[in-house]
Amino acid sequence: xxxxxxxxxxxxxxxxxxxxxxxxxxxxxxxxxxxxxxxxxxxxxxxxxxxxxxxxxxxxxxxxxxxxxxxxxxxxxxxxxxxxxxxxxxxxxxxxxxxxxxxxxxxxxxxxxxxxxxxxxxxxxxxxxxxxxxxxxxxxxxxxxxxxxxxxxxxxxxxxxxxxxxxxxxxxxxxxxxxxxxxxxxxxxxxxxxxxxxxxxxxxxxxxxxxxxxxxxxxxxxxxxxxxxxxxxxxxxxxxxxxxxxxxxxxxxxxxxxxxxxxxxxxxxxxxxxxxxxxxxxxxxxxxxxxxxxxxxxxxxxxxxxxxxxxxxxxxxxxxxxxxxxxxxxxxxxxxxxxxxxxxxxxxxxxxxxxxxxxxxxxxxxxxxxxxxxxxxxxxxxxxxxxxxxxxxxxxxxxxxxxxxxxxxxxxxxx
Amino acid sequence: xxxxxxxxxxxxxxxxxxxxxxxxxxxxxxxxxxxxxxxxxxxxxxxxxxxxxxxxxxxxxxxxxxxxxxxxxxxxxxxxxxxxxxxxxxxxxxxxxxxxxxxxxxxxxxxxxxxxxxxxxxxxxxxxxxxxxxxxxxxxxxxxxxxxxxxxxxxxxxxxxxxxxxxxxxxxxxxxxxxxxxxxxxxxxxxxxxxxxxxxxxxxxxxxxxxxxxxxxxxxxxxxxxxxxxxxxxxxxxxxxxxxxxxxxxxxxxxxxxxxxxxxxxxxxxxxxxxxxxxxxxxxxxxxxxxxxxxxxxxxxxxxxxxxxxxxxxxx
Numbered sequence: 001x002x003x004x005x006x007x008x009x010x011x012x013x014x015x016x017x018x019x020x021x022x023x024x025x026x027x028x029x030x031x032x033x034x035x036x037x038x039x040x041x042x043x044x045x046x047x048x049x050x051x052x053x054x055x056x057x058x059x060x061x062x063x064x065x066x067x068x069x070x071x072x073x074x075x076x077x078x079x080x081x082x083x084x085x086x087x088x089x090x091x092x093x094x095x096x097x098x099x100x101x102x103x104x105x106x107x108x109x110x111x112x113x114x115x116x117x118x119x120x121x122x123x124x125x126x127x128x129x130x131x132x133x134x135x136x137x138x139x140x141x142x143x144x145x146x147x148x149x150x151x152x153x154x155x156x157x158x159x160x161x162x163x164x165x166x167x168x169x170x171x172x173x174x175x176x177x178x179x180x181x182x183x184x185x186x187x188x189x190x191x192x193x194x195x196x197x198x199x200x201x202x203x204x205x206x207x208x209x210x211x212x213x214x215x216x217x218x219x220x221x222x223x224x225x226x227x228x229x230x231x232x233x234x235x236x237x238x239x240x241x242x243x244x245x246x247x248x249x250x251x252x253x254x255x256x257x258x259x260x261x262x263x264x265x266x267x268x269x270x271x272x273x274x275x276x277x278x279x280x281x282x283x284x285x286x287x288x289x290x291x292x293x294x295x296x297x298x299x300x301x302x303x304x305x306x307x308x309x310x311x312x313x314x315x316x317x318x319x320x321x322x323x324x325x326x327x328x329x330x331x332x333x334x335x336x337x338x339x340x341x342x343x344x345x346x347x348x349x350x351x352x353x354x355x356x357x358x359x360x361x362x363x364x365x366x367x368x369x370x371x372x373x374x375x376x377x378x379x380x381x382x383x384x385x386x387x388x389x390x391x392x393x394x395x396x397x398x399x400x401x402x403x404x405x406x407x408x409x410x411x412x413x414x415x
Numbered sequence: 416x417x418x419x420x421x422x423x424x425x426x427x428x429x430x431x432x433x434x435x436x437x438x439x440x441x442x443x444x445x446x447x448x449x450x451x452x453x454x455x456x457x458x459x460x461x462x463x464x465x466x467x468x469x470x471x472x473x474x475x476x477x478x479x480x481x482x483x484x485x486x487x488x489x490x491x492x493x494x495x496x497x498x499x500x501x502x503x504x505x506x507x508x509x510x511x512x513x514x515x516x517x518x519x520x521x522x523x524x525x526x527x528x529x530x531x532x533x534x535x536x537x538x539x540x541x542x543x544x545x546x547x548x549x550x551x552x553x554x555x556x557x558x559x560x561x562x563x564x565x566x567x568x569x570x571x572x573x574x575x576x577x578x579x580x581x582x583x584x585x586x587x588x589x590x591x592x593x594x595x596x597x598x599x600x601x602x603x604x605x606x607x608x609x610x611x612x613x614x615x616x617x618x619x620x621x622x623x624x625x626x627x628x629x630x631x632x633x634x635x636x637x638x639x640x641x642x643x644x645x646x647x648x649x650x651x652x653x654x655x656x657x658x659x660x661x662x663x664x665x666x667x668x669x670x671x672x673x674x675x676x677x678x679x680x681x682x683x684x685x686x687x688x689x690x691x692x693x694x695x696x697x698x699x700x701x702x703x704x705x706x707x708x709x710x711x712x713x714x715x716x717x718x719x720x721x722x723x724x725x726x727x728x729x730x731x
Contacts, residue, residue, distance in 0.1 A: 005434075005437065005441055005449075112633060113633035169452070169477075170476050170477055173450050173451060174449070174476070175434065175437060175447075175448065176447070176448050176473075177441060177446060177447065271476055272476070274474040274475075274476055275474065275475060275476055275477070277474040278474035278475050278609065279612070281474070281609075282609050282610065285612065287613075288612060360477050360478060360480075362480070364610055364615045364617070367610070367612050367615050368617060386620065387623060388618075388620065389620065389623060390618055390620055390621060391619040391620075392619065393621075394621050394623070404635045407637055407643050408640075410637075410643075411637040411638060411640055411643075412638075
């Protein structure tokens with residue numbers, strides 16, 4: 001196995017290539033574009049035997065992806081942020097087709113105000129659409145998860161499209177050493193896509209995704225998709241075990257880092273979780289029993305895994321890189337519902353919001369999160385949700401607002 | 416862990432420089448992470464890139480706040496606040512600046528006592544500017560001290576492979592010259608430890624106050640506010656009109672200017688240097704070849720010497 005330097009975008013493209021993808025409908029958006037640029041170059045040079053088509057929008061791109069998947073070919077596509085939301089109608093629609101393909105999302109904060117840097121509100125907006133979701137924290141994981149995602153999506157007990165998520169900038173443009181799987185071995189691991197009876201063929205007319213009138217058939221179809229998504233929990237565990245056996249890399253549904261003997265556990269998703277790992281290392285060195293849980297699988301939600309891993313812990317601090325307006329952190333509420341009423345559930349489940357729009361989280365902030373959470377747990381007091389935002393940042397914001405006012409006056413704008 | 420930051424202008428090859436250094440570390444047996452940080456990509460605007468290297472897997476991510484080595488490819492960036500060249504420096508941060516000013520001058524100017532090294536600017540040789548990225552990575556490799564000359568060469572060959580042998584050869588010669596020139600300071604950059612979890616600077620978190628929408632909506636209630644952004648700061652070349660040669664055609668340069676930075680008053684074209692980004696489209700388009708491209712650095716040096724003379728003249 002060869003080790004080389006790859007960006008997260010490069011790793012995603014390699015995943016599509018090693019999975020022997022046939023068809024790639026594409027539409028550009030920062031910070032994802034490099035993925036389709038890589039693939040386009042390979043196809044152009046003859047290194048990859050696939051067909052790429054640029055569509056006029058993400059809405060069409062997702063429609064094309066699922067249509068091709070419904071005809072029995074292996075499909076890959078990629079998008080980000082506003083693009084994912086522009087295709088939102090079709091995300092829900094094609095999940096209902098039960099047409100399996102892999103869509104990579106490079107997370108980027110949503111407008112307004114518009115930004116380029118990452119948080120998870122884009123991918124979480126697609127939380128309920130029927131796509132499965134795998135969240136990555138390293139470039140290696142992006143490549144490996146793409147391979148795993150095909151196995152998951154195409155599995156006969158599942159048959160749902162799958163999103164693989166990586167963070168813009170922190171992974172998309174960041175190079176790290178990546179072990180390149182042997183092409184033949186990767187190909188054998190992913191296997192052939194057998195669409196069985198869920199496919200369009202020449203001279204075999206079929207109507208897919210028909211309309212239903214009345215809640216009863218509608219309920220049936222919707223709930224069947226839910227059951228298929230739930231099937232992905234045990235199926236994922238099996239595929240991950242097979243992957244570990246063949247490639248030596250372990251991808252449990254939830255990554256647990258120094259968790260076993262920890263009394264306080266941090267929970268977060270995505271690449272910022274490796275920063276939390278660095279903080280856990282420092283806290284361990286300082287004699288603190290702190291651990292980290294990072295769900296790779298968000299849909300289906302690995303509730304039982306969480307219940308088992310967090311049983312008996314004194315306190316949990318969830319750091320959400322997203323915000324549901326009027327509610328708070330999405331992972332915090334999902335975890336709360338998974339732990340509510342469990343006999344050995346931690347007494348304190350604290351909520352922190354950090355990393356919105358790529359706002360950095362420093363090591364010191366992780367230390368402080370642990371300190372205030374531990375203090376509240378010891379004193380048996382509730383801890384209100386906390387946005388990671390410093391006085392200095394507010395001062396800078398006030399300065400920007402002052403500059404904006406001065407400019408407004410200088411330029412004779414409205415009051 | 417080594418934490419290294421490259422600062423330059425869009426187009427100067429800072430991303431490539433960081434990749435050459437990242438690959439060199441990797442070939443030398445390190446775990447690495449390298450990344451550029453840009454907004455909307457644009458030539459001449461301040462950009463930076465960074466490299467982390469360690470002997471164990473790297474969990475830190477994102478912008479390097481406290482760098483062990485800061486490399487500045489364009490010294491005009493140092494005073495630009497938005498470039499953040501000096502962000503997070505400590506006493507042990509080494510600075511390498513591509514500048515004709517001496518290290519003493521920079522220490523005095525910035526009022527710091529850090530080790531500052533300079534790469535002499537080859538203003539006479541305009542070609543050399545094209546290789547500033549490789550030059551910076553060569554110098555950085557030697558200052559770190561743990562990267563061999565052979566590994567540096569291999570890293571440059573790997574990173575520039577698609578550009579062909581000629582380009583590689585010229586980059587190699589610049590990078591190796593810089594590597595050799597830094598021999599005296601080999602290994603002056605030291606690795607820094609991570610923050611101590613029992614003894615750290617507590618973040619001064621604040622509870623965000625509610626501001627009503629008149630304040631908290633992301634709006635600026637004014638027309639034409641883009642004039643406040645002095646995009647002229649991005650310029651590395653300055654177009655200068657020779658009015659003797661200008662045939663007062665009224666429109667060619669001003670029409671082709673993609674930024675609307677040339678106004679024509681009574682047949683006289685005037686360049687708005689606050690907003691000219693130095694793309695040189697006007698230089699290429701002017702029919703009588705009346706617009707010349709001048710190095711921005713030289714033009715500024717001339718301006719300040721003229722200003723000095725005037726000041727001296729007035730005071731005496």
